Amino acid sequence: MPISGKTRVVVHLTYPAKHLRTPEFFNPLLERLGYDGVLVPWEVSPANLATAWQGLRGIENLAGVIVTVPHKLEVATLCDELKGTALLLKVCNVAKRLADGRFTGRMFDGDGFVAGLKKQGHDLGRKRVLLLGAGGAATGIAHALLAEDIQELVISNRTPAKAEALALELRLMFPGKRVNAGPADASGFDVVINGTALGLNARDPLPLPVETLAAGTIVGEVVMNPDITPLLTAAAERGCIIHKGAHMITGQVDLLAEFLFSQAGV
Numbered sequence: 228m229p230i231s232g233k234t235r236v237v238v239h240l241t242y243p244a245k246h247l248r249t250p251e252f253f254n255p256l257l258e259r260l261g262y263d264g265v266l267v268p269w270e271v272s273p274a275n276l277a278t279a280w281q282g283l284r285g286i287e288n289l290a291g292v293i294v295t296v297p298h299k300l301e302v303a304t305l306c307d308e309l310k311g312t313a314l315l316l317k318v319c320n321v322a323k324r325l326a327d328g329r330f331t332g333r334m335f336d337g338d339g340f341v342a343g344l345k346k347q348g349h350d351l352g353r354k355r356v357l358l359l360g361a362g363g364a365a366t367g368i369a370h371a372l373l374a375e376d377i378q379e380l381v382i383s384n385r386t387p388a389k390a391e392a393l394a395l396e397l398r399l400m401f402p403g404k405r406v407n408a409g410p411a412d413a414s415g416f417d418v419v420i421n422g423t424a425l426g427l428n429a430r431d432p433l434p435l436p437v438e439t440l441a442a443g444t445i446v447g448e449v450v451m452n453p454d455i456t457p458l459l460t461a462a463a464e465r466g467c468i469i470h471k472g473a474h475m476i477t478g479q480v481d482l483l484a485e486f487l488f489s490q491a492g493v
């Protein structure tokens with residue numbers, strides 16, 4: 228659909244923007260679904276986020292905002308209301324602009340990751356899962372994983388206190404589920420997920436010692452660029468089943484489009 232005066236705009240808030248791949252999935256989806264909308268990247272530094280946000284309130288043809296690294300926690304504080312997982316976790320990756328300039332925030336990252344795993348035919352039933360990271364994406368994924376019938380979740384993070392705080396919060400939210408903080412060691416796990424930003428830059432270290440990965444382990448990524456991260460390359464070399472970061476976005480673009488463009492999506 229050609230861009231016209233009736234087209235509604237979605238802004239993707241991120242910093243830096245060069246790694247962004249969501250527009251390549253989201254814009255064709257809007258076309259397929261028949262929504263007259265367009266997603267454009269906005270590279271906004273954390274220092275300028277609040278000012279940019281204030282400006283967005285006055286943009287009347289703005290359908291909403293998709294949010295990624297490093298803004299998910301801050302945007303949750305800028306929204307006027309949060310719903311669902313966003314309200315529980317105070318993290319959001321999408322916000323819909325209401326007619327009066329207020330924003331409703333939601334969090335679909337975790338649901339998108341789990342939907343992506345299922346779409347690729349991976350079953351989470353009774354699996355032991357190691358999740359690396361405790362930031363916005365990892366928090367959403369942890370929440371969505373615990374809504375599944377997994378056997379155990381261990382969260383490992385560079386800043387261990389954040390993993391411990393997240394595990395504690397999740398134990399309260401999901402009584403009876405096994406969830407703990409732990410080391411970045413894949414021994415004995417069925418599924419390992421990189422939920423950190425490591426892999427985005429060529430010089431990044433690997434997010435865990437790959438020699439702890441056993442053949443047959445499912446190794447998933449949140450990092451989408453490069454398509455095959457050094458972790459996925461190393462995991463494939465060790466006989467693991469790899470699951471790309473791109474599946475997380477293909478798993479959730481439908482949810483994002485429906486929330487931003489359908490009348491029932493609030």
Ligand SMILES: NC(=O)c1ccc[n+]([C@@H]2O[C@H](COP(=O)([O-])OP(=O)(O)OC[C@H]3O[C@@H](n4cnc5c(N)ncnc54)[C@H](OP(=O)(O)O)[C@@H]3O)[C@@H](O)[C@H]2O)c1
Pocket residue numbers: 295296297299336359360361362363364365384385386389422423424425427448449450451472473474475476
């Ligand atoms: N595929 C998708 O659809 C999708 C969706 C959302 C996000 N993502 C990707 O997910 C990644 C994380 O995003 P986010 O929103 O969760 O970011 P975030 O909230 O800033 O969290 C970043 C996480 O990475 C860890 N980390 C950062 N640098 C590190 C380093 N040098 N060594 C070890 N750990 C490090 C942080 O640990 P500390 O707590 O110690 O700082 C934290 O756990 C980004 O690459 C983003 O592009 C992908």
